[in-house]
Amino acid sequence: MNRIRVAIQKSGRLSDKSLALLQSCGLRFARSKDKLYWYGKDFPIDLLLVRDDDIPRLLLDGVCELGIVGENIAEEVMRDSNGGEGLDQLRKLSFGGCRLSLAVPEGALIRSAADLDGRRIATSYPALTKSILSERGINAETVKFTGSVEIAPGLGTADAISDLVSTGTTLRANHLVELEVLFESTAALYAQSGGLSEEKQIMLDRLLARLDGVLLAAESKYVMLHAPRNAVEEITRLLPGAENPSLMNLEGDPEKVALHAVCREAVFWEHLEALKGVGASAILVLPVEKMLG
Ligand code: ATP
Ligand code: ZN
Numbered sequence: 001m002n003r004i005r006v007a008i009q010k011s012g013r014l015s016d017k018s019l020a021l022l023q024s025c026g027l028r029f030a031r032s033k034d035k036l037y038w039y040g041k042d043f044p045i046d047l048l049l050v051r052d053d054d055i056p057r058l059l060l061d062g063v064c065e066l067g068i069v070g071e072n073i074a075e076e077v078m079r080d081s082n083g084g085e086g087l088d089q090l091r092k093l094s095f096g097g098c099r100l101s102l103a104v105p106e107g108a109l110i111r112s113a114a115d116l117d118g119r120r121i122a123t124s125y126p127a128l129t130k131s132i133l134s135e136r137g138i139n140a141e142t143v144k145f146t147g148s149v150e151i152a153p154g155l156g157t158a159d160a161i162s163d164l165v166s167t168g169t170t171l172r173a174n175h176l177v178e179l180e181v182l183f184e185s186t187a188a189l190y191a192q193s194g195g196l197s198e199e200k201q202i203m204l205d206r207l208l209a210r211l212d213g214v215l216l217a218a219e220s221k222y223v224m225l226h227a228p229r230n231a232v233e234e235i236t237r238l239l240p241g242a243e244n245p246s247l248m249n250l251e252g253d254p255e256k257v258a259l260h261a262v263c264r265e266a267v268f269w270e271h272l273e274a275l276k277g278v279g280a281s282a283i284l285v286l287p288v289e290k291m292l293g
């Protein structure tokens with residue numbers, strides 16, 4: 001069957017953004033009654049909606065060709081199998097950002113990761129936690145929790161936890177303090193490392209080309225401004241990730257030009273202030289919807 005199956009999280013932090021990303025690549029789906037399998041309408045690319053933890057296994061077993069899942073989960077599976085099981089990260093995505101951090105109870109005598117040598121750490125990511133610590137020469141014991149890891153120290157089952165944090169609110173609510181970041185994670189697109197049939201590979205390449213256009217456009221901005229002629233070079237240098245701007249004459253003002261450029265990186269207020277500082281005026285920053293290289 002020459003269709004590609006993409007596994008995404010059914011309901012959770014990654015669900016909406018995973019679906020929106022695929023839709024922005026032009027994919028449309030017919031939702032089936034049980035809502036777990038969505039058939040691709042214009043392209044032979046279907047969706048499987050599952051728990052995020054099941055996604056690596058579905059890829060490794062060849063049930064799905066692609067999956068969108070947190071790097072935290074993909075890395076846990078790969079490190080758990082001693083590097084034996086292969087998932088290829090095809091693209092890192094810009095959502096689902098979080099960090100796997102060590103945390104200890106407020107007032108604990110543990111001040112750094114090194115103090116955890118020989119101690120117990122509660123975590124949903126035992127392989128990832130253990131391997132990162134042991135790369136640093138720290139041998140800790142891990143206790144696997146599948147949820148509510150933050151209650152472990154209070155129960156006396158562990159000296160510390162290793163858990164996903166985005167804002168730190170949950171840690172504070174449980175009187176835990178963040179000690180160190182072990183691993184930074186975002187959502188990513190994965191495939192099994194075995195490779196695809198020739199026909200599926202062609203479909204995948206087309207999808208990836210579209211995906212790259214969407215990912216690049218998301219960071220890119222179209223900037224228009226008025227610049228003194230003698231400041232064009234400096235202004236171009238100040239525009240993040242811009243090359244070869246277009247220059248146009250400004251009717252009635254021979255000293256100035258209109259400059260248009262695509263910035264391939266985020267444009268922050270600091271950039272705009274710096275541009276103004278060298279004489280740019282009438283600065284407009286517009287979003288770019290799609291981009292084809
Ligand atoms: P499922 O029912 O699919 O198993 P879940 O409860 O395991 O859902 P979510 O809480 O929706 O999963 O998190 C999914 C992913 O979102 C995580 O694996 C991680 O990559 C990412 N993420 C981003 N921020 C956080 C956070 N603060 N806490 C937990 N995960 C986060
Ligand atoms: Zn999960």
